[in-house]
Amino acid sequence: MTSNDYDPTAEGAETDFARRMSYGDYLQLDAILGAQHPLSDAHDEMLFIIQHQTSELWMRLAIHELSAARRAIARDEVSPAMKMLARVSRIFEQLNSAWDVLRTMTPSEYTHFRSKLGQSSGFQSGQYRLIEYLLGNRNHAMLKPHAHDAEVTRLLEAELAAPSLYDEVLRLADRKGLTMPSAVLARDVRETHSLNEGVLQAWRRVYEAPETHWMLYELAEKLVDFEDYFRRWRFNHVTTVERVIGFKRGTGGTGGVSYLKRMLEVELFPELWRVRTIL
Numbered sequence: 001m002t003s004n005d006y007d008p009t010a011e012g013a014e015t016d017f018a019r020r021m022s023y024g025d026y027l028q029l030d031a032i033l034g035a036q037h038p039l040s041d042a043h044d045e046m047l048f049i050i051q052h053q054t055s056e057l058w059m060r061l062a063i064h065e066l067s068a069a070r071r072a073i074a075r076d077e078v079s080p081a082m083k084m085l086a087r088v089s090r091i092f093e094q095l096n097s098a099w100d101v102l103r104t105m106t107p108s109e110y111t112h113f114r115s116k117l118g119q120s121s122g123f124q125s126g127q128y129r130l131i132e133y134l135l136g137n138r139n140h141a142m143l144k145p146h147a148h149d150a151e152v153t154r155l156l157e158a159e160l161a162a163p164s165l166y167d168e169v170l171r172l173a174d175r176k177g178l179t180m181p182s183a184v185l186a187r188d189v190r191e192t193h194s195l196n197e198g199v200l201q202a203w204r205r206v207y208e209a210p211e212t213h214w215m216l217y218e219l220a221e222k223l224v225d226f227e228d229y230f231r232r233w234r235f236n237h238v239t240t241v242e243r244v245i246g247f248k249r250g251t252g253g254t255g256g257v258s259y260l261k262r263m264l265e266v267e268l269f270p271e272l273w274r275v276r277t278i279l
């Protein structure tokens with residue numbers, strides 16, 4: 001050490017963590033950084049693992065925020081809900097940028113370890129399915145790959161029994177005087193909502209006079225903003241998949257790109273997109 005080097009102890013920084021909680025203790029880094037176990041010698045498998053693990057961590061935060069936003073909306077606490085929804089959009093922006101790292105992996109590099117993945121696939125991501133269910137895209141057949149995991153199945157079933165984020169927004173809009181169709185308010189929330197003419201006309205009133213419905217207008221635009229980022233995530237995924245495996249079948253057993261392209265057609269908040277056409 002030269003005399004110019006900074007010594008943290010000189011100004012009292014604590015350096016003895018034998019009996020104190022440290023950075024790594026608080027963040028449980030032993031668990032997180034001890035969870036990368038490539039199954040091959042391929043250099044790029046580490047990238048693949050970390051890409052998915054970080055995605056799952058961000059999804060964990062997205063679920064935390066989306067669930068809290070839904071609870072807040074049910075209690076008429078719209079401002080905190082909007083802050084959380086804005087954060088979820090930023091999380092998806094982060095996930096979208098992350099594809100640029102994965103895209104550095106070429107098809108030849110991927111083939112070095114693809115066979116080691118067996119029949120595992122992102123299709124079996126419980127957190128991803130929970131996000132879809134929370135947002136209202138409720139395909140019950142997607143419970144099947146989780147049948148082996150009682151805890152994930154319990155969480156997904158509980159999610160199907162609860163109103164989706166959009167259901168809560170429609171209920172809020174009704175409480176605030178927009179009069180949503182009673183059939184929609186009393187609908188079976190286990191099923192996916194599809195475009196409803198009465199809901200469309202209710203949103204039309206908001207979009208035709210934003211100044212008189214400012215809060216609902218802002219909330220609706222937060223949802224559109226989020227779905228915009230979510231669509232980009234789906235698009236980045238399918239494009240990366242085509243770039244890396246072309247039109248091969250997926251390890252999860254779907255047609256691969258054909259399945260993912262079909263998913264690009266999902267509309268989470270259909271009336272909020274359709275309202276643009278009738279303004």
Ligand code: HEM
Pocket residue numbers: 051052055056102110120121122123124125128237240241244245249250251252253254255256257259260263
């Ligand atoms: C080289 C990289 C990747 C390839 C080749 C790939 C390939 C695929 C394929 C073919 C499917 C369709 C299901 C199947 O039959 O397997 C799928 C689904 C899925 N993948 Fe990926 N994937 C990649 C990266 C990622 C990443 C980084 C994530 C982030 C968590 C991810 C998450 C998912 C999810 C959530 C699904 C289900 C989508 C849905 O049901 O709509 N994938 N992937």
Ligand SMILES: N[C@@H](CC(=O)c1ccccc1NC=O)C(=O)O
Pocket residue numbers: 052114117120121122123245249250251252
């Ligand atoms: N479905 C991919 C495999 C795959 O991407 C994957 C495998 C294990 C864990 C996560 C994965 N990522 C997304 O589907 C494939 O067919 O090559």
